Amino acid sequence: MTIFMLLLVLLAVVLLVGDIRRTLIIKPIFSMFKKVLPPLSNTEREAMEAGDTWWDGDLFSGKPDWQKLHSISKPALSADEQAFMDNQVKTLLAMLDDYEIVHEHNDLPKPVWDYLGKEGFFSLIIPKQYGGLEFSAIANSAIVSAIASRSLSAAVTVMVPNSLGPGELLMHYGTEEQKQRWLPGLANGAEVPCFALTGPQAGSDAGAIPDTGVVCKGLYNGEEVIGIKLNFAKRYITLAPVATVVGLAFKLSDPDGLIGDDANPGITCALIPADHPGIEIGKRHNPLSLAFMNGTVYGNDVFIPADWIIGGPEYAGRGWRMLVECLSAGRGISLPALSTATGHLAARMTGAYSYVRRQFGLPIGQFEGVQEAMARIGGYTYVLEAVRKMTAGALDLGTSPSVVTAIAKYHMTEMGRQVINDAMDIHAGRGIQLGPKNYLGHHYMGIPISITVEGANILTRNLMIFGQGATRCHPFVLKEMEAAANPNPDEGLRQFDQLLSQHVLFAAGNVANSLFMGLTGSHFASAPVSGETKRYYQHLSRFSRGLAMCADFAMLVLGGDLKRKEMISARLGDVLSHLYMASAVLKHYEDDGRQQGDLPLVHYAMQWHLAEIGKAFDGLFNNFPNRFVARVMKLCVFPLGNHFSPATDKVVNEVANTLMTPSVVRERLTHLCFVGDSQTDPTGLMEQAFVAMYNVKGLECKLKAAQRSGQLATKLSPAELIEQGLQHQVITDAEAEQLSHAYGLAAEAIGVDEFDTERSLAGQAQHTHDAA
Numbered sequence: 068m069t070i071f072m073l074l075l076v077l078l079a080v081v082l083l084v085g086d087i088r089r090t091l092i093i094k095p096i097f098s099m100f101k102k103v104l105p106p107l108s109n110t111e112r113e114a115m116e117a118g119d120t121w122w123d124g125d126l127f128s129g130k131p132d133w134q135k136l137h138s139i140s141k142p143a144l145s146a147d148e149q150a151f152m153d154n155q156v157k158t159l160l161a162m163l164d165d166y167e168i169v170h171e172h173n174d175l176p177k178p179v180w181d182y183l184g185k186e187g188f189f190s191l192i193i194p195k196q197y198g199g200l201e202f203s204a205i206a207n208s209a210i211v212s213a214i215a216s217r218s219l220s221a222a223v224t225v226m227v228p229n230s231l232g233p234g235e236l237l238m239h240y241g242t243e244e245q246k247q248r249w250l251p252g253l254a255n256g257a258e259v260p261c262f263a264l265t266g267p268q269a270g271s272d273a274g275a276i277p278d279t280g281v282v283c284k285g286l287y288n289g290e291e292v293i294g295i296k297l298n299f300a301k302r303y304i305t306l307a308p309v310a311t312v313v314g315l316a317f318k319l320s321d322p323d324g325l326i327g328d329d330a331n332p333g334i335t336c337a338l339i340p341a342d343h344p345g346i347e348i349g350k351r352h353n354p355l356s357l358a359f360m361n362g363t364v365y366g367n368d369v370f371i372p373a374d375w376i377i378g379g380p381e382y383a384g385r386g387w388r389m390l391v392e393c394l395s396a397g398r399g400i401s402l403p404a405l406s407t408a409t410g411h412l413a414a415r416m417t418g419a420y421s422y423v424r425r426q427f428g429l430p431i432g433q434f435e436g437v438q439e440a441m442a443r444i445g446g447y448t449y450v451l452e453a454v455r456k457m458t459a460g461a462l463d464l465g466t467s468p469s470v471v472t473a474i475a476k477y478h479m480t481e482m483g484r485q486v487i488n489d490a491m492d493i494h495a496g497r498g499i500q501l502g503p504k505n506y507l508g509h510h511y512m513g514i515p516i517s518i519t520v521e522g523a524n525i526l527t528r529n530l531m532i533f534g535q536g537a538t539r540c541h542p543f544v545l546k547e548m549e550a551a552a553n554p555n556p557d558e559g560l561r562q563f564d565q566l567l568s569q570h571v572l573f574a575a576g577n578v579a580n581s582l583f584m585g586l587t588g589s590h591f592a593s594a595p596v597s598g599e600t601k602r603y604y605q606h607l608s609r610f611s612r613g614l615a616m617c618a619d620f621a622m623l624v625l626g627g628d629l630k631r632k633e634m635i636s637a638r639l640g641d642v643l644s645h646l647y648m649a650s651a652v653l654k655h656y657e658d659d660g661r662q663q664g665d666l667p668l669v670h671y672a673m674q675w676h677l678a679e680i681g682k683a684f685d686g687l688f689n690n691f692p693n694r695f696v697a698r699v700m701k702l703c704v705f706p707l708g709n710h711f712s713p714a715t716d717k718v719v720n721e722v723a724n725t726l727m728t729p730s731v732v733r734e735r736l737t738h739l740c741f742v743g744d745s746q747t748d749p750t751g752l753m754e755q756a757f758v759a760m761y762n763v764k765g766l767e768c769k770l771k772a773a774q775r776s777g778q779l780a781t782k783l784s785p786a787e788l789i790e791q792g793l794q795h796q797v798i799t800d801a802e803a804e805q806l807s808h809a810y811g812l813a814a815e816a817i818g819v820d821e822f823d824t825e826r827s828l829a830g831q832a833q834h835t836h837d838a839a
Contacts (some may be wrong), residue, residue, distance in 0.1 A: 094560060119457060120188040120540050121468040126646045129577045129615035133595040133604055141658040142460035148206035155186045157214050158742050165218040166503040169358045175221060181728050184256015189228040192235060197250035204462035208404045208455055209354040209739060214407035216555020218521035218742040219513040220358035222408070226401040227305045228253065231521070233314040233338055233377075235393050237272065240385075242337075248337065249312065257635060258288075262314035263364045264390070282321040282383075283371040293325050295337070295376075297369040303520075307362040308351045313339045314377070315364075315683060316386050321536040326373055329473060332384025336377045355512040392467060394521065397471035400456045402517050406483030407455045408739060409510050410448035413490035415737035416506055416750060417444055418759035419728025420494055423813045430727070431493070435716075438723035440489040444713065445722040446671035447482045448736055453655035453672075454479055454648050470536040474644045480517045487511050491595035504749045529633040533640030537629075540643075543570040544622065570619075577616040579702040584609040588707075600653060603673045606711075607649055610680050613704040614642045620700055624693050635690065641683035645806035645827055649676035664732035667721035671714040681711040729761055745814070756816035759809035766802050773797045785810040 125131045144152065162179055175183075176177050184190060191207045193199025194564030202210075207229055228234055234253050235245055252258035269276045278299030285294050299317055309315075319335040321327060341348060349363030373380045377389070419806035421441060433439050457473045461468055468645035485512050491498040494507060501508045503764040518524045522531065540542050547566050553559030584592055603811070618639060621629055629636055652672045656665060684704055688724050691697035714722075725732055743751025773779040789806050 068686050081390075092246065096563075110595035111200050118469050119466045121464075121466050122457075122650060123470045123474075123536060123643065123647060124542075126611050126643060126650070127536065127543055127615060127618070129573075129580070129612040130659075131608060131611050131646075131650070132537040133593070133608075136654055137595055137657055139460065139464070139654070140201075141431050142205040142456045142463060144206050144209065145203070148198075148202055148209075148739060151200070151202070151206070152209060152213065155188070159183070159186075159188070159221075160217045163218045163221055164503075165509055166221065166501075166505070168218060168220050168503075169356065173358050174360070175224060177360070179221065180234075180256075180427060183225065185273065187254065188225045189256050189259075190234075192233055192238070193227045193250055194238065194252045197246060198254035199250070204459040206409075208400045208459040210402035210801045211401060212408040212411070212739045213741065215405045215690050216412045216739055219405065219509055221407060223305065223357075223359040223516075226404070228260050230401040231390070231393050233312060234260075236314060236336060236377050236389060237338070239393060240382060240389055242379050242492050245338065245377065253312075256272045258311045259309050260307040260312050260314060261304050261310035261364070262316075263299070263304045263307070263500070263710055264316045265303045266299070266301050276316065276334060278315075280317045280319045280337075282319065282323070282373065283370075284325070287370065287372050292372050293380075294370050294372045295319065295335075297366050299366045299369075301364045303352065303361065305359065305361045306598050307348055308360045310348065310364075311343050311345060313364055315339055315366075316390065321383070326380040329384065335383050336389055337375045337388040338377055339369075339371055339375060343371065343827050349836075354489055354516055355516045357509060357513055375704070377789040378752060381721055383413070391469070392459055393513065394469070394472065396583070398476040399462055399468075403451075403455050403458060403479040404448075404519055405513070405517050406479040407448075407451045407513065409483040410444070410451040410486050411737045411740035412506065412510065413486045414444050414448040415725055415733070415740045416753055417441060417490045417493050418520060418733065419753045419816070420497065421723075422727040422762050423756050424497075424817050425813075432723060432727045435720075437493055438492055439717055441726055442719040442722040443669060444486050444489050445736065446714065447486050449655075449665070449668040450648055450652055450672045450676075451479055451482055451486075451682045452736070453651040455558055456658075457651040457654055457729045461795045462732075469649060470532060470539055470643075473522075473531045473535070474574055474647050476521055477524050477532065478644050478648060480514070480524060484514045484518065487514055487577075488544045490535075497817055500819040502822070504752075504818065504820050506749045506753075523731065528640060529631070529637045529641075532644060534630065534637040536640065537622060537636075539836070541615075542573060549629065559709055566683050567637055574619045576614065577619070578703055581609070581616050582610045584612060585704060585706040590599040596657070598661075600656065600673070603649070603653060603677070606677055607646060607653075610642065610677075610704075611646060611685075613684065614639065614646065616683070616703060616706055619689075620696055621687075624696050626693075632692075633649075635687060638687045638690075639689050642687075642712060643678050645676045649673055650681075659735070660728065662732070662735070664725070664730065665735070667725055668732075668736065670718045671722050673715040674712070674718065677711045681705075681709045685709055707754050746812075752812070753816045756809070756812035759812050763806050766806055768796060769797060 069728070122131075125135065139676065159182060162182060168175060187200045188210075190199035190203045191210065211222050211226050211229075214225055233249065241249075249258060251359060253260055254605055264279060266276065269278075276300070278297070280295040280297045283294065283296050284291055285296065286292075287294060297315070297317060299315065299476075301307075302314075315337050316334060317337070319332045320330060321332060325332065329777050339346060345366050346369060347365040347367075349365055351360065351362040354361050355418045376382055378385070382389070405476060416516055418432070418441065421437060422430045424431045424435075432441060454475055458471055487507065490507055491511055497506070498507045498511075527546060539549065547563060547570070550559045550562035552586070553562065589602070589605040589609040592605035592608040594601045594608075596604065621635065621639060625632060649672070652669060657670050659665065684701075686703075688697045688701040691700070725736075741750060742754050743749070746752045746755060770779065770788055773792065773795065775783050778795055779788070779797065783791065785806075788809075789798070789803050793800070793803050
């Protein structure tokens with residue numbers, strides 16, 4: 068006993084006496100921690116440090132505060148923003164003919180360009196003091212979505228000046244002189260901006276930008292000034308062919324120290340008039356035949372004054388940080404808005420088409436194979452709208468959550484891809500024949516564009532979401548990394564000492580709670596609501612604990628190798644992503660007043676998210692290099708097995724029927740979808756045919772009953788069936804007229820465009836010649 072007590076005293080001394088603990092325990096751990104830290108380039112470090120954490124931090128903590136989520140105000144349009152939607156946006160949509168834009172003009176008509184500038188569509192984010200509209204992020208998102216449901220080419224044209232580009236960079240970093248010079252013109256459309264970042268040899272790896280700027284002296288307006296000699300070649304630059312002002316990213320050097328002490332400041336951003344000597348707006352690209360302007364920009368020995376650097380010379384070398392901090396607009400607003408528009412359009416039109424189109428005497432939407440794809444469209448569209456609102460709402464709160472916007476960009480564009488694929492499968496031949504009647508074809512062609520820009524999706528999923536999330540959102544890792552980087556080793560050791568004990572307790576708590584929740588089926592986890600969504604909150608709390616635990620194990624065991632184990636980090640990122648999107652779904656349901664009619668959509672979405680989380684965890688456990696640790700993690704997360712699966716057949720059937728029923732639920736789900744007022748517009752025609760066919764549902768049942776009884780013959784054409792129904796007095800004259808009208812609309816709605824053969828071949832030959 069004496070020996071045992073002495074050992075306890077010795078252990079207490081080692082653990083409780085700071086200097087002894089740090090020397091014997093913490094210092095060796097600290098040294099090991101420094102060795103396993105993943106190497107970070109300067110661009111990676113700046114990306115890691117840029118932006119804020121938001122709800123993603125709660126999810127990574129293992130203890131999401133659901134009341135905090137519910138307390139966030141519902142994103143809503145102001146009176147001015149709603150008026151703009153009801154008037155200017157509605158007017159613009161009526162002016163757009165997407166088939167004509169793409170196939171006849173390959174550009175927006177001049178009246179549309181003029182209207183966009185006159186009514187402030189290029190100034191959504193510019194402050195009112197400079198002539199802009201100064202709209203919220205949620206309004207920006209809604210406006211772009213509504214336009215995209217009508218024309219992707221028009222939406223991209225509006226989107227770019229209001230996302231990453233000269234306008235946003237000037238607002239955040241520009242000098243007052245620069246703001247006064249450029250923002251009023253950008254606001255009224257007199258100036259058309261583009262931003263030139265990507266080049267033939269540099270895309271995602273910004274550090275590899277070969278475009279150079281050398282600080283030197285030169286002549287400007289007849290006077291010698293300190294400036295920059297630029298040489299650059301850029302491609303994939305949206306709006307470049309029509310731009311009047313070029314934002315440019317380049318690698319700056321200052322060998323003679325003319326603007327500072329650093330000889331190589333690094334990536335810098337400048338704003339240059341497109342007609343400045345030496346600037347060459349090159350040839351136009353053809354982005355999958357869509358009509359928005361995209362092309363190349365070149366410069367050879369272009370001299371600009373140093374004060375054309377955005378923010379002035381003191382912002383030399385801060386370009387990459389500026390760009391990363393401003394990426395939230397493109398990732399969190401613009402691209403998600405395009406994907407949401409695809410969902411709204413696909414859900415509304417596919418539901419209508421599935422009811423109007425008949426095979427084997429039934430609407431094709433009554434076949435379970437079609438219903439499976441329809442449910443995916445409906446469920447994903449509900450998720451798209453929920454994530455759109457929650458992410459844009461976060462930006463309106465003044466945050467800049469880089470991880471959240473990366474999640475939105477990757478998963479929403481991928482959901483948009485799945486939705487349009489399902490819509491095309493259901494429409495079949497109706498979907499693949501391009502012409503004025505086709506409302507899906509250009510969206511199908513446009514989806515890869517959204518997936519490619521603002522960081523290709525492969526990069527976003529495999530490197531960014533968890534790569535940044537693990538560091539930015541973890542309660543301790545970033546602080547521990549800062550301690551390791553402290554130039555004062557003693558101070559860094561003390562900081563690490565304080566953090567490590569908290570980190571150990573945090574990790575132990577997550578292990579214990581994950582196991583407990585797994586064994587009890589999450590039943591003892593807290594939930595802010597009762598009813599049909601309660602269990603979803605409990606399961607998400609459980610998986611939040613599991614993510615926090617698995618992230619710690621992955622970082623501890625793999626260390627710097629985790630950066631190279633992209634498939635491992637991607638699966639952890641998938642867990643975080645689906646936790647975030649599922650949170651958005653639940654908040655959306657609460658914000659909309661817990662509408663009973665929305666429950667099938669909520670159930671579909673939540674069951675899909677939980678199944679995907681389970682799938683990601685299984686992929687992690689099955690492929691984790693250390694098999695013992697993998698078994699420990701699996702035991703804690705799924706002690707009784709993984710029993711989460713996608714939506715049940717009952718839910719699938721309910722969602723499909725929701726899309727095929729005129730109702731407030733369908734209206735709410737697809738409220739941003741443009742629907743034409745007349746039969747001359749393909750969306751208006753399909754909607755009118757759908758409503759007409761739905762309204763004769765009872766009459767069709769009456770006729771089918773007469774056929775089953777033998778009163779009427781079977782296998783009749785619609786016209787013959789109506790005629791026999793009249794002859795046998797199954798239907799009245801008025802009912803026959805109603806049926807004829809509905810069947811006529813249906814026949815016209817499912818029809819496709821036809822073209823003269825010689826004209827089509829000639830057009831194809833001309834197009835081939837132009838492309839060559």
